[in-house]
Amino acid sequence: MSLQKMIMNWTAVYVFILISCLILSVYIHFLEEWNALEEYNSRLLKEGINTDTMHTNVEVDLNEQVDLVYTWVNGSDPNFNRQLHEYLASINRKNTDVMELNRFYDLGTIKYSLRSVEKYASWIRHIFVVTNGQFPSWLRRNHPKLTFVTHEEIFANKSHLPTFASPAIESNLHRIAGLSKRFIYMNDNILLTSKLELSDLITIGGKYKVKFMTERPFMCNKLCNVNSVNNGVCEQNCLTESCEFDGDDCIGKKPPPYPGTDGAFMFDSWMGSIMHTYFLLNKWFGPKDRYVAEHGAHLFDRTIINKLNKRFPKEWELTSSHKTRHHLSVQFQFMFIQYLKETGQIDVVSDMRKARKCCNKVKLVVDNRSDESRRKQIEVCSLELKLKKPNYLVLTNSFTMAMSDKRKSIIEADITNFLETLFPEPSSFER
Known part of the structure; x- marks a missing residue:
């Protein structure tokens, strides 16, 4: 077998392995998101209720005017x-x-x-x-x-x-x-x-x-998880506009500046409004994973x-x-x-x-x-x-x-x- 054919064969094998790894990584990520969503729904069904704001459900007339x-x-x-x-x-x-x-x-x-x-x-x-x-x-x-x-x-x-x-x-x-x-x-x-x-x-x-949906807000910059904003702890990694400078957590404090390279990053207006609302909910009910509803x-x-x-x-x-x-x-x-x-x-x-x-x-x-x-x-x-x-x-x-x-x-x-x-x-x- 010529050297050229050997190189072509090994290249094909390499490409196959690379594509297989990519497909596997996407599949693993999907399973992680899927399991997270099922766990999220399980918490809703079992224990994910804030008892301080528990609502007493009243029977609904399914013929009511809407x-x-x-x-x-x-x-x-x-x-x-x-x-x-x-x-x-x-x-x-x-x-x-x-x-x-x-x-x-x-x-x-x-x-x-x-x-x-x-x-x-x-x-x-x-x-x-x-x-x-x-x-x-x-x-x-x-x-x-x-x-x-x-x-x-x-x-x-x-x-x-x-x-x-x-x-x-x-x-x-x-x-x-x-x-x-x-x-x-x-x-x-x-x-x-x-x-x-x-x-x-x-x-x-x-x-x-x-x-x-299986999608949810996760990171508000490269270093800060959305559940770290308005969690009561002033965190250097959340000091960017996209994370609203850690919400109320750093008020009255002088932490060092954000150490990442994406400090000027901002979301588009829709995702930014989702993040903003997420941070308000953190302040009200505490940090936790929150998913977006289907359209x-x-x-x-x-x-x-x-x-x-x-x-x-x-x-x-x-x-x-x-x-x-x-x-x-x-x-x-x-x-x-x-x-x-x-x-x-x-x-x-x-x-x-x-x-x-x-x-x-x-x-x-x-x-x-x-x-x-x-x-x-x-x-x-x-x-x-x-x-x-x-x-x-x-x-x-x-x-x-x-x-x-x-x-x-x-x-x-x-x-x-x-x-x-x-x-x-x-x-x-x-x-």
Whole structure:
């Protein structure tokens, strides 16, 4: 055998071993996360309840009147764009087309989400859509079961307006006039793909049904675990902005500076708000592992939201005041669900295989891929919907570069055609 062939053979063996080790390490990491999540749910079921805040569950009437709340924005509206650009210019912050595409680009999903709700959850009493004053052109505005609510109607502090931050809007949803005590909140990019009952969201014993992802916040920088912030111990490794300088732990002390090389690192605004809320919960209930809930329709209680508001009034007010997304915001869904967990108000499925099966969703990521690739992606998504029969279809934007109006129109047409095949019948909310 020639030397060249020997080298090629050994190279192939080396590559095989390297790939095998990589697959094994990913599998081991997955098992560790899976076991951690099962242990987490086991603690919820057995002993993970804070007795100082134990809630006495009251029997729930599964026929009670429950409303649905959406938040919606039409990012192509000229008035909206003018206000956004004027505000960004006033704070010397550069606007990016990619940011607008990912946060405000409207693919028309709310029309089909409403069709899905009318098809699979017609028992919902009333639907509220919170906007900055926009209305879709196809909307039947005098529908008795649908109300569009402006930001001005729900923000207690009008100086916080206009706002372009979803956490700010969400922190005021419980102020919607006439809203039911318990209400469902979901984004307009979520479509129901199977029947939804109130019993899917809460038990007759008053425990909320929550499904957690296997992901959880872990480190707020390279050296500091999230459970080390607001744990009562001043730690040098947590003295970065991403760890909020160890919360309250180092107040009045002069520890040495952070020893790592990533001191200037910051999370994106969404994960930053999760971390911020995590640190507040550490202060309230003590450090412990906390997982993020699955994306979907969730049930909320106005009474509990008011209680959370009163517990952290400054933080809630600060969240409401942010004009654009900010890491120092309360992530209200994360806080609400973690409060439920702490007070014994969660019904957890102990077998995570069943939990994953019951809460599965199909996700369609809309991005800068080619037209051919996107259409193949939609075909795969359609097949997944038929095979998996999930609870939800979730469409998310993940653009990495700006696009021309022509490219946008092609994407919009592809998505509209896809959603029309899923929900061809117009809802009563359309003209």
